[in-house]
Amino acid sequence: MSAGAKKRIMKEYGECMAETPAGMKINFDEQNMTKWEVLMDGPDGSVYAGGHFKLEIIFPNEYPFKPPVVSFRTKIYHPNVSNDDKGSMCLGLLRPDEWKPPNKVVAVLRLIQSLMVEPNIDDAIEPSIANEYKENRKEFEKNAKDWVKRYAK
Amino acid sequence: MSAESINIITIDFPDPDRTETIDDHFDPLPVRSSEKLLHLIPDHELSNHQLQSNESFYFPVPNIQTLSSKGVERGDDPYGLLYIPALQTDECRDSEKQYVPQNATRLANLPANSGYALIAVAPWFSPLCMKEYFATARNEPVKAFIVYQPNPNSTAVPPETNDQAWALNDGGSWQYNNQFPTYAVPGASGYLIASKMSDYSGNMSTVPYGDSLKDQFEESDYVRLWAKVTADSGTQLPSLWVFLVIVLGLLILIIGATSFCMHVVQRRRRNALRRRVINGEVDLEALGVKRLTVPADYLTKLPVFAYLGESERGEKSMSQASTTVDAETSLKGVPLSRRSSAPEAPSTTRASAIFSQPTCPICLDDFEPNESQVRELPCRHIFHVDCIDPFLLNNSSLCPICKQSVLPPGYCPPKITNVMVRRERLISRRRTQNAPGHNHSPGNIVARLPGAYDSLRARVGRTSGGRRMFSAPTRTQSRPLDIEMTSGAPPVPAVQPAPTATVLPEIVAAPEPTRQNTAEECPPEPPSQYPQQRREWARQRALALLGNRHAPHDAEEEEQNRSRWRRGLHKIFPGFG
Numbered sequence: 247m248s249a250g251a252k253k254r255i256m257k258e259y260g261e262c263m264a265e266t267p268a269g270m271k272i273n274f275d276e277q278n279m280t281k282w283e284v285l286m287d288g289p290d291g292s293v294y295a296g297g298h299f300k301l302e303i304i305f306p307n308e309y310p311f312k313p314p315v316v317s318f319r320t321k322i323y324h325p326n327v328s329n330d331d332k333g334s335m336c337l338g339l340l341r342p343d344e345w346k347p348p349n350k351v352v353a354v355l356r357l358i359q360s361l362m363v364e365p366n367i368d369d370a371i372e373p374s375i376a377n378e379y380k381e382n383r384k385e386f387e388k389n390a391k392d393w394v395k396r397y398a399k
Numbered sequence: 400m401s402a403e404s405i406n407i408i409t410i411d412f413p414d415p416d417r418t419e420t421i422d423d424h425f426d427p428l429p430v431r432s433s434e435k436l437l438h439l440i441p442d443h444e445l446s447n448h449q450l451q452s453n454e455s456f457y458f459p460v461p462n463i464q465t466l467s468s469k470g471v472e473r474g475d476d477p478y479g480l481l482y483i484p485a486l487q488t489d490e491c492r493d494s495e496k497q498y499v500p501q502n503a504t505r506l507a508n509l510p511a512n513s514g515y516a517l518i519a520v521a522p523w524f525s526p527l528c529m530k531e532y533f534a535t536a537r538n539e540p541v542k543a544f545i546v547y548q549p550n551p552n553s554t555a556v557p558p559e560t561n562d563q564a565w566a567l568n569d570g571g572s573w574q575y576n577n578q579f580p581t582y583a584v585p586g587a588s589g590y591l592i593a594s595k596m597s598d599y600s601g602n603m604s605t606v607p608y609g610d611s612l613k614d615q616f617e618e619s620d621y622v623r624l625w626a627k628v629t630a631d632s633g634t635q636l637p638s639l640w641v642f643l644v645i646v647l648g649l650l651i652l653i654i655g656a657t658s659f660c661m662h663v664v665q666r667r668r669r670n671a672l673r674r675r676v677i678n679g680e681v682d683l684e685a686l687g688v689k690r691l692t693v694p695a696d697y698l699t700k701l702p703v704f705a706y707l708g709e710s711e712r713g714e715k716s717m718s719q720a721s722t723t724v725d726a727e728t729s730l731k732g733v734p735l736s737r738r739s740s741a742p743e744a745p746s747t748t749r750a751s752a753i754f755s756q757p758t759c760p761i762c763l764d765d766f767e768p769n770e771s772q773v774r775e776l777p778c779r780h781i782f783h784v785d786c787i788d789p790f791l792l793n794n795s796s797l798c799p800i801c802k803q804s805v806l807p808p809g810y811c812p813p814k815i816t817n818v819m820v821r822r823e824r825l826i827s828r829r830r831t832q833n834a835p836g837h838n839h840s841p842g843n844i845v846a847r848l849p850g851a852y853d854s855l856r857a858r859v860g861r862t863s864g865g866r867r868m869f870s871a872p873t874r875t876q877s878r879p880l881d882i883e884m885t886s887g888a889p890p891v892p893a894v895q896p897a898p899t900a901t902v903l904p905e906i907v908a909a910p911e912p913t914r915q916n917t918a919e920e921c922p923p924e925p926p927s928q929y930p931q932q933r934r935e936w937a938r939q940r941a942l943a944l945l946g947n948r949h950a951p952h953d954a955e956e957e958e959q960n961r962s963r964w965r966r967g968l969h970k971i972f973p974g975f976g
Contacts, residue, residue, distance in 0.1 A: 250786060254762050261763075310761055311794055347799040348760035 251309045255279050258351050267355055280305040283319075284355065288398065292363045293390040294322065297398030301358070303351065313345035316354060323386075323393040325365045325376035337361075337369040401465035402582050403631045405545065407481065407592060409455035409599060410625045411616050415510050455608070456595045456624065460588050464557040466546070466565055466581040467574040471630050477542035477580060478627035479516035481596055482506055484535040491528035498522035498549055498590075500597035504623060506539065508600040516542045518626045520592055523583070524549045526567045533573055543628050544581045547589020557583035582628065592624070599624050658971045665973040669815045672823055676811040681823060682804070683812070691812055693791040693805055701805070702775045703784055706766040760800055761786035778803040817973045 259274050259282075266272065269287035282303040288294030300319040306312040318324075318333030328334045338357060339349050370376030378386045471477060482504045486492045499522060509515065517539060521532040523546045536544055548557055548564070558564050560574070565583070567573050574581070584592070599606050599622055603613055606622045616622075675681045683691060758765050759773075759782050766773060766783075773781040774788065778798045790799065796806045804810075 248789070250762055250789075257763050308794065311790055311799060346760070348763075350763070 248307075251305070251307070252279060254310055255305055261350070262352055262355075265352075267352065267359065269359070270355060280307075280309075282351070286355070286358065286362075288394060289359055289363050293387045294324075294362050294394055294398070297322075297394035299398055303354070310347040310349075313340050313342055313349075314351060314354060316340060316358065321393060321397040323375060323390040324362070325367055325370035325372050325379055326361055328371050329375070335361075335371065337366060337371075401468060401631060402463045402580070402628050404629045405460040405463055405582060405584070405626055406629070407456070407458040407460060407595075407624055407626045409457070409622060411612065411620050411622045413617055414619045414621060456599065458588075458591065458595070460545075460584050460592070462554065462556040462585050462588070464559065464583040466560045466583050467577065468580045468630065469574060470578050471580045471628075476628055476630050477516075477518065478625070479518040479540075479542045480504075480509055481518050481520050481545075481592065481624040481626050482509060483521060483593070483596065484519045484532045484539065484541075486528055487531045487534070488528075491525070491531055494524060494528065495522070498524055499593050502600050503593050503596040504600040509623065510621060514540055516540055518542055518628070519544045520547070520589070520596065521545075522547055522549050522589060522593070523565070530567055530569075530573070533577055536579070537577060541579050543579050543626075544577065545584055545589075545592070545626070546581060547584050547592070548586040550586040551590045553586035554588070555585060557585060580628070580630075596624055654971070661972050665817050665820065668820045668824070669817070672820050673811055673815045676815075677809050679809050683819065683823075690794070691796040691804075691806060691810075692793060693796050695792060697806070698788060698791055701777075703772055704775070705769050706771040706773050706781075707768065756781055759783045759786055761790070776803075776805050778805075817969070 256279065259272070259279070262272055269289065271285040273283040273285070275281065275283075282305075284301040284303060286299045286301055288297035288299065298320070299322060302317050302319050304315045304317075306315065316335055318327050318335065321329075321333065323329075326335050326337055335358075339345055340354065340357075365376070365379055367376045367380055375386070375389075378389070483499055485505065486495060503520075506517075509517075519532065519536045519539075519541045521529070521544070523529055529546070533544070561571075603609050603616070603618050603620060603622060606612065609622075612622060672681065676683060756766075759771075760780075761782055764783070766781075772784045774784045775781045776787070776798050778801050780798050780800050782799075787799075791805060796804055798805060
């Protein structure tokens with residue numbers, strides 16, 4: 247990883263510290279700065295409220311030319327998060343062809359928060375959950391809350 | 400190398416002891432080196448010494464079996480005077496009498512110490528005596544050994560070399576110990592030769608037609624039997640092998656011809672692609688065919704200047720920019736202010752570009768007025784030289800912000816590879832397949848969607864193993880133009896009169912992030928209701944969406960990641976698969 251990328255990550259971390267978005271906590275390891283651990287509270291008013299989700303952000307060596315890779319370490323019932331042990335998500339600005347260097351991690355985190363409030367059905371990675379969200383909202387909410395209780399407490 | 404024929408003839412040659420002068424045709428001098436012995440009676444001189452057939456013995460031996468071809472080189476057929484080697488033990492000498500006439504030619508009947516090439520003849524009547532024959536022959540200038548079976552009535556081809564009849568109870572080592580080849584002839588032939596050898600063993604007066612021979616030759620001359628073995632070339636392969644070799648040869652020929660044709664075709668395609676790239680019909684990087692990089696010499700031509708600092712116009716823009724959190728929002732001011740100023744006046748242009756872009760989008764550091772060295776790309780975006788140069792040199796030729804190519808139109812990379820040709824063809828094929836009116840597959844939802852091209856992108860990306868085929872969607876290129884043309888005021892992202900098909904750039908931090916984006920980016924529907932297929936579809940899609948953190952970024956890398964045999968296959972058959 248180049249010095250420029252490290253500098254940029256440091257800078258972004260500084261910015262994140264200066265104004266951490268509400269309901270987030272960032273664990274940063276000086277030794278391995280390409281891997282951030284984020285603790286995110288389920289946004290109030292969403293089905294995930296009350297849950298605590300652990301996310302992992304991994305910066306590629308080509309950062310900021312390549313997007314960071316975001317994955318949920320806590321299982322979450324969400325159409326945009328893959329329902330496996332990877333918990334990967336990839337949409338919007340996280341997509342390699344959409345990503346632009348001026349984008350910042352804060353923006354990524356905000357995007358994730360907003361997705362927890364309102365999933366993006368059209369860009370779902372888990373079509374079954376997306377379908378449920380579309381057609382049977384009650385069932386979806388029940389399942390999501392169930393999972394929050396089970397995994398994210 | 401087996402013997403094709405053995406011809407036995409009768410020759411006359413002078414007694415070397417008596418010959419004082421060297422004969423032109425015949426050199427009877429005793430030769431010490433056995434090498435030279437072979438040449439003592441060269442083929443072309445043979446006729447001089449061969450006796451007239453009506454007064455001599457001539458016998459082409461039929462039905463020869465080669466027992467050992469040791470020491471026979473190609474084109475070096477053994478020949479020599481026939482003789483019966485001496486036996487060592489009395490028992491053998493006694494038993495020999497049944498098979499060999501008493502006065503058959505022995506070594507003693509040939510000129511002493513002459514060193515002539517010899518061919519030994521002996522009956523194979525017992526292993527023990529045979530060993531004695533061989534032992535004697537090994538010490539004499541024997542070029543070949545002719546054995547015959549003791550049965551005087553046999554005319555059939557003698558048994559093969561591994562037959563029990565030829566066993567000497569030594570595990571077959573006699574074949575290796577003998578430095579000469581061994582041929583077996585039928586018993587009848589053997590007896591005939593042996594009896595003729597007894598005819599031609601004495602002096603001129605005792606041989607058949609001796610009287611008439613005396614008239615032609617010196618009386619002291621020797622008249623003896625002489626044999627020449629004609630060995631085959633030894634390259635005659637068993638028919639199965641010949642067949643296999645022919646088949647193999649044909650296969651290689653076919654493969655070679657096919658490979659050649661494919662190379663020619665591929666070469667033409669490469670040239671065609673190059674032409675189209677130069678004509679601007681194909682944009683390699685926009686199509687994702689090839690990730691281009693900017694050559695160093697071209698990069699140095701891009702303007703570099705010190706960041707100028709702020710002006711009164713800048714302050715306006717700056718205040719605008721500082722209110723927006725997102726860096727990109729501020730960047731949108733760039734084309735606007737550029738448009739409003741005269742593009743021909745570089746200083747104004749730059750100034751306006753700069754104050755609307757106060758930070759380097761790569762390192763996020765603010766530009767320091769009059770200090771920071773910035774590079775301006777053709778799209779007017781500016782970056783720290785240190786930040787943008789490595790990216791353009793090593794990663795991509797597209798502006799990191801607007802994905803507009805830095806390279807001049809019609810730029811063609813020096814090398815068009817087969818991989819590029821293949822991808823370009825794949826992509827254009829997909830495009831024509833999915834063009835409206837060709838939508839014959841019922842599951843093909845893609846073409847019906849408004850953003851068919853973009854969905855297609857995903858499909859193409861997926862088919863190529865989760866790789867992203869299109870690094871820059873074409874629409875991104877038109878975006879700045881739209882903004883420029885339609886809005887004249889300082890940039891407020893909300894006043895975006897562009898048609899909805901155009902993606903708004905600020906998906907970044909916008910509270911409702913991907914609404915408009917997804918209208919176009921809408922993925923193909925899950926293919927069917929079967930859970931298995933749906934799961935697979937989801938997996939594929941996840942790969943397509945996520946995929947390329949580990950995926951290769953370039954055609955060459957992809958090529959390197961292929962297994963070796965596939966690479967080899969592609970070398971031989973370019974354009975295959």
